Amino acid sequence: MLSNAEIAAVLDQVADLLEFEGANVFRVRAYRNGSRTVQDLPESVGAILADEDRQLTDIAGIGKDLAEKIETLATTAALPFLDELLERIPESVLALLRIPGLGPKKAAVLYRELNIENLDQLRAACEAGQIRELKGFAAKTEQTILDGIELAATADERIYWCHAEVIADAILSHLDECSAIRRREVTGSFRRGRETVGDLDILVDSDDAEAVMDRFDEFPGIASQTGRGDTKMSVRLDSGLQVDLRVVNAEAYGTALCYFTGSQAHNIEIRSRAKQRGLKINEYGVFWGEEYVAGKTEEDVYAALELPWIPPQLRESRREFEWAETGQLPQLVELADIRGDLHMHTTATDGKNSLEEMIAAARKRKLKYIAITDHSQRVTMAGGLDESRLLAQWAEIDRLNDSLSGIQVLKGIECDILEKGGLDIEDDVLAQADWVVCSIHYGQNQPREQITRRILGAIENPHVSAIAHPTGRLINRRKPYDVDLDAVYQAAQEHGKLLELNANPARLDLDDVACAAAKAHGVKIVISTDAHKIEGLDVMRYGILQAQRGGLTKDDVANTRTWPQMKKLIGK
């Protein structure tokens, strides 16, 4: 049975190929919507198919045709329609679409007229001056394509949100020297708090766009300007990151902020709703005919559609409109709600700071309780603890707790889930812990059944509190292991166990969709930093962003509770 992500990838590929063929743009959009919808489902397609009471066509955006294709894909791991497309168009041409400025129309001309099927052939054609001879192309386009080939090879990776934040802050500080600017904000996927960011979109409220763009142009670190018009300017930084600047006036700022924050799917929904009410929304405002009715603030824009303001983190056209119109928008968890951090390391294993230093740092960050969770013995590279070293550490924690005030230190362990199944620390020792998180470090490439069985085994152990980084993915570096998350949610719910949202910006698993799915299954999430040094405690806010995107409230996040309340929750 194919996973949702795999099904979504195929639907996206079909959309790409159809687009390349010049298919109806709305048909292409239907496949892209379908892909996104499947990707965002709180449970696997397999689980829905197995349920006699439900149909794929019950899902908004999935009609008879897509439902059939999704079912075929899920059950046979193949799609004849895709094979037909691939007979007409070689898969390699899709690489052409990744070049900035080269869309399906132009790419199709290159394929049709010059038989260009991949980037190497494209480069050769550019260098031979063949491109400029084509109708609709000229020397400038040829050069843009040539530049784009280099770019496609080097700078197509989305960067971590936390890295984007550093750049965004520098740009905003730079812009703040410009007196023509009234308000400014970083919008786009950055404002929505996505775990990675592809480019930065900056919106400015000003009556003097020229002055703003001139100031922006002086930002150190700009490698090239890729466009500049009356109100909009685009640059590429030395790092390869693209930054778009847009200037509007005060009347338009709210609608522009809404528009540039996206997501695109959310915008389409917003504008469709406006249309149904006889209104029109663009970057400049909400209009009734020619008459401007709203646009100064985002609240005004949503109000014009009879909706409450929707937090940017929820604007993915998932369930936010349904929630908004029924008054059920979740009150999202905030950093200030967090009382404890239940996953961190010390110099006893692979941490960089001592037990005392971590405790002092946690106090400084106003945490009420922390769990020390060093690695267990199997994790040899980290110098993992065996039972005797662990018991010695716990004795030390007991001693420290006697003299501490304002913070409670919990005796914990990050216990390895062994390759063959079972845990790395004896049950009679685990029984003495306040908090046990279990995680997989080895055998990550095992088949789905085996990985899932290992995790379920840990969940079923009565001494275990939570499963840490439940998918093991490292963003841009390592795929998640193949695990049946539906089964994990169900087992966690049955045994009253928590699932971790690891706040490390390279991990951030469970991701937003999985957080929402866990919540739908009645499972509480614990957001933990997995700090390996003092500064590691500060990553909590990235975990909060991810949790917000998952629609989690204070109640959904276990470590917003006091420790006595937590103990009750995990049955200690």
Next chain:
DNA sequence: GCCGTTTTCGGCCCGACTGTTTTCAGTCG
């Protein structure tokens, strides 16, 4: 390909900017 308080056809968000054109198509977000 999806969808329905304009329901089974005919619409589907909207505008800036570029490069190629002499009024607009393509791309992007």
